[in-house]
Structures are given as C-alpha cells and as structure tokens.
Amino acid sequence: MSSVGIGAVPGPGRTGAGWLDKERTIAGAGFNRWLVPPAALAIHLCIGMAYGFSVFWLPLSKALGIKEAIKCGPDVGFWAELFTTSCDWKVSTLGWMYTLFFVFLGCSAALWGGWLERAGPRKAGVVSAVCWCGGMLISALGIHLHQFWLMILGSGVIGGIGLGLGYISPVSTLIKWFPDKRGMATGMAIMGFGGGAMIGSPLAAELMKLFATSTDVGVTQTFIVMALVYFVFMLGGALGYRVPPTGWKPEGWTPPAAQGSNAMITQRHVHVKKVWGIPQFWLVWVVLCMNVSAGIGVIGMASPMLQEVFGGSLVGLSAKFGELDKAQLTAIAGVAAGFTALLSLFNIGGRFFWASLSDKLGRKMTYVVFFVLGGLMYASIPSSAGAGSKLLFVGAFCIILSMYGGGFATVPAYLADLFGTQMVGAIHGRLLTAWATAGILGPVVVNYMRDYQLGLGLPREQVYNQTMYILVGMLVVGLIANLMIRPVADKHFMSDEELAHEKRLAHERAAAAEVGAGSGAATATPTAVVALAWLAVGLPLAWGVYKTLLSVGKFFH
Numbered sequence: 001m002s003s004v005g006i007g008a009v010p011g012p013g014r015t016g017a018g019w020l021d022k023e024r025t026i027a028g029a030g031f032n033r034w035l036v037p038p039a040a041l042a043i044h045l046c047i048g049m050a051y052g053f054s055v056f057w058l059p060l061s062k063a064l065g066i067k068e069a070i071k072c073g074p075d076v077g078f079w080a081e082l083f084t085t086s087c088d089w090k091v092s093t094l095g096w097m098y099t100l101f102f103v104f105l106g107c108s109a110a111l112w113g114g115w116l117e118r119a120g121p122r123k124a125g126v127v128s129a130v131c132w133c134g135g136m137l138i139s140a141l142g143i144h145l146h147q148f149w150l151m152i153l154g155s156g157v158i159g160g161i162g163l164g165l166g167y168i169s170p171v172s173t174l175i176k177w178f179p180d181k182r183g184m185a186t187g188m189a190i191m192g193f194g195g196g197a198m199i200g201s202p203l204a205a206e207l208m209k210l211f212a213t214s215t216d217v218g219v220t221q222t223f224i225v226m227a228l229v230y231f232v233f234m235l236g237g238a239l240g241y242r243v244p245p246t247g248w249k250p251e252g253w254t255p256p257a258a259q260g261s262n263a264m265i266t267q268r269h270v271h272v273k274k275v276w277g278i279p280q281f282w283l284v285w286v287v288l289c290m291n292v293s294a295g296i297g298v299i300g301m302a303s304p305m306l307q308e309v310f311g312g313s314l315v316g317l318s319a320k321f322g323e324l325d326k327a328q329l330t331a332i333a334g335v336a337a338g339f340t341a342l343l344s345l346f347n348i349g350g351r352f353f354w355a356s357l358s359d360k361l362g363r364k365m366t367y368v369v370f371f372v373l374g375g376l377m378y379a380s381i382p383s384s385a386g387a388g389s390k391l392l393f394v395g396a397f398c399i400i401l402s403m404y405g406g407g408f409a410t411v412p413a414y415l416a417d418l419f420g421t422q423m424v425g426a427i428h429g430r431l432l433t434a435w436a437t438a439g440i441l442g443p444v445v446v447n448y449m450r451d452y453q454l455g456l457g458l459p460r461e462q463v464y465n466q467t468m469y470i471l472v473g474m475l476v477v478g479l480i481a482n483l484m485i486r487p488v489a490d491k492h493f494m495s496d497e498e499l500a501h502e503k504r505l506a507h508e509r510a511a512a513a514e515v516g517a518g519s520g521a522a523t524a525t526p527t528a529v530v531a532l533a534w535l536a537v538g539l540p541l542a543w544g545v546y547k548t549l550l551s552v553g554k555f556f557h
Helices: 033-060 096-119 121-145 148-168 171-177 182-211 219-240 272-277 279-315 326-361 363-386 390-419 424-431 433-455 465-483 496-505 508-517 527-556
Strands: none
Touching: 033 096, 033 121, 033 148, 033 171, 033 182, 033 219, 033 527, 096 121, 096 148, 096 272, 096 424, 096 433, 121 148, 121 219, 148 424, 171 182, 171 390, 171 424, 182 219, 182 326, 182 390, 182 527, 219 527, 272 424, 279 326, 279 363, 279 390, 279 424, 279 433, 279 465, 326 363, 326 390, 326 527, 363 390, 363 465, 390 424, 424 433, 433 465
16 A cells, blocks of 8 residues: 655755754655554564563673683672672673663653654664664673673663663654554554564574683674664664655545544644643553553563473473472473463564554553453463363463553554644653553562462462452553543643644644645655565564474474
8 A cells, every 4th residue: 555645855944954854754755654664663673672681691690600600709799790700690680681671761761752753753763773782782891891880881771761762763653654543553563572582582592602602602792793783774764764744644534533433532632741730641551551560470470380380281291390300390491481482472463463453443442352351361360270271371371461562552542542643752652651660560569479479388389379360450450540531621732823833843844845845746655665675674573483483382392
C-alpha cells in the first residue's frame, strides 16, 4: 500500500536546516509510509538487546579467573567491587546493569520526550545510537580494565539514556503516518524491542565463542563488534525516519466520528506539560504499571517455577525437584531454557497481534481482555500445577506473556486516542515511569513472597500459589483503573493559538509552507526500496526466530 497524500518537495525553508533537523525529515510527495516501520525496527531490534544482557553475566563473572571465578573476600562489598581489579564480579552485582537499563529508560523518556517532539525522530535516533553504542564501547573498556564502574556508566547510564530516546523515537511519527492503524504501527516497532534479545543473545554467544581464548572470555571484543554493528543499523534507521507534512492523511481515509467505539478518540491535542494534572493520564499509568508488574513478575520466575513444580517429570522421571542429582538438574534446566524461549516468542508475537486487534476492539476493551483473561490465566496456574498438567500450565504462561507484550504495544495508541497526536511521543515518555516502577514492584513482590513461603516450610512446588493470587489482585486494580477512563475534558486540550505555537516550535510551519509550494509531480517510492528496507530488518529477525525455535525444540523433546 503506497499511501500517497499531500507531499512536499525541497523548498527554501529547508536550505538553512541541518541534516538532523526536523525540517529535513519532512517526507516528499509520493513517499511510501511503509518505509517508516522498518526504520523504527532497525533501532528497536538493536536497543532490545537490553533484555538479553544476561547472556554476558556468567562469562563476566569469570573474566579474571577464566575457568573458575576468583571470588572476592568478605571485606569486598558492592562499592569496593566497582573498582576492584583483583577478584571477579558476582552475577548479582552484574544484574544491577539490568535494573539501571529500565530505570534510565523510563527517566530519559520522561525528561526528554518533549525535546524529541520538537527535534524530530531523526535527531533523537542518532543521539540514541551514539548513547547506546557509545555506552557499549565504554563498557568494553571497563571490561578490559576490569572496572565495573565504567560498565555502569557506559551501558547502565549512557546506554540507558539511549534506550529511552530510541524506544520513544518512532512512536509519534508512526502514529501520524498510520492514523488508520495506530495500534498495528506501534505494535510493529515495539515488537522489535521485544525481539532484540532473540537476535542479540545468540549473536553474542557466537561471538564470545569466536573470541574466547585461554586467557580471555571474549566479552570485550564481543561488545566492540556488537556496538559497531548496532551503530550501522541504528544510524540507518534514524536516517530512514520521515515525518508527514502538516495536513497529510492516508488516501481515501477520513477521521472516525467520535461516537460508539470511537468515543475515546479525540481529534484535539493535549500539551505534555499538562498531563501530570489529568486524571486519565494517571489511570493509564496504573493500567500499564499493573499489567507490566504482573508480567515482569512471572517472566523472572517462569523458568525456576517450571523446574520446581514439575521436577523430574520434565525429563521422564518421577522424582521431585529436590531429589534430582546434578546431571538431572542440568537436563531439566535445558528443558526450562526452551520454555523461556517459547515465552519470548509469545511476548513478541503478542505485541503485534494485540496492538493490531486493538484497532478493531478499541484500546479500552483490549485492556479489559488483558485483565480479565489474564486474571483467569494467573488463577488457573496453581490448579494446573497441582494436577501436573504441563499443557495447561505452559499454555497459561504463553497467553500471559502475549498480553504482557501486547500491553506495551497498545498503550501508545491508547495515549494518542485520549490526548491527541501532537505530543504523544512526549506523553508516552512520561508514562514509561510506570514501567520503571513496575520493574521494581513486580520482581520484589514475587521474590519476597517465594522466600516467605519457603520460610514457612512449604514444598517448592507450592510456593508460587499465593503469588499467583497476588498478581490476580494487581490485575483487578488495573481493570478498575481502565474501566474508570473516560474521554479527556475540553479544558485540558490546547487552544488553536497554543496548538499553532507548538507546531511552530516543532518546525511544522516550514512543512506547511512547503506543502503549498510543492506543485511538482509526485514520485512514488519504488517498491524495490520498500522491499529492501523490510529485508534489512526481516532477515536478522528471521535468524533470531530460527535460533529461538531451536531452543524451543528442547522443551518439546
């Protein structure tokens, strides 16, 4: 589908603009909007490796000892571990990187979302590439010098900022290019974030195997190679971004009337500075926080839960988990790794499936499905575990993970429906503080409840039952918040004068001038160019899916 609408040709307004400025990204006449999703995917597939960084933890925990970790003495605490060069880092210490990723993602998206709307997606994409890939290079130096504080600064802080800007960079642009398919468009991009680890983790494993020697675990070189590869892809994605001219809409499409299932969709716009004081923003914040808290909680414990609940039956034995020897534990860990890979496929597929379905159901109804169906799935897990039904147990987890991913992919379109499209990227950035909160809340609840249940002397296969019901409670809170969402009151929207001022700040005056000046014939984007763009992101994604399916095969065997 080539969506040729109102276009723009290079005009006088562009000559003074830098190549990263928003004026230089205004699409010409005949530009095919289907070039924008692969540009977004090129960035999201790279920064999505944040989910896969755990592939580095075990090799890094033996960076000095190579074969066996050189353990730190009891006098070496966390702060001393940041600077020590005489002993290896603990896996628990390295895990702080994962926490920092999502804290800085949420904070940077909230802080610089407004700047992104004015600077445009290209500049934000380039800054994201410099931060994410530059952070990996600083981390490589930190590994080489065995200075963990450099890894924290590089990937945790600077890389985390790159994550935030890269994550929200395409949201506003995609929603403006696809007003008729908001959910599907954002679902495609955010699917890439979920799929980044599918490509990055096996790639990192292959590179570490290639670079490893008798004196080096190969992580430093792996970081350098991945940083350079990611930089090329992310820069290509950033340069591929285009924004539609003012007044553009898909050919033959008219905005839906605000009635029936479309009553929540506004044609007006809220300023990002006002959202903190709007009840609907906080209700959506609770909706996202509860959905993500429950999902993150089960992601972290899905693998150990499968092993502890089903024990030896995973490999055809009748023994319980506590009765297995080391070789048998290794065997069931391999099966559990396949289960985790299966969940990652549903996480990714759910991002596209549910977000696309939300274009038909409406965003509010889609979240009702998440909370009601999700609650039923969580509540079913204790009984399916007690009955020893692996099929029902695994099926419930797969559906849960699809809705976890779907929640991320659907929420940008929900925000655009409620608050308009002018500043939806910035508003989405502020909403991601809910993700940062959930990243702490979900794992804390699950891990502490597990420890508490074990402390009471419950068998390992029963320690998760109460946790499941707590997560159901979280979904009930989310459901109530979602049902309370109503269209935003008129007083919160920008006036025509405020909107015109904001558009001038966002460089859209130049766009409007160029629309009027563009009288040349429209040159449609060649189909081959669109196909090549999709091939560039589709081939790595297909390779990642193939590698993941190989792992899934271990579960079904």
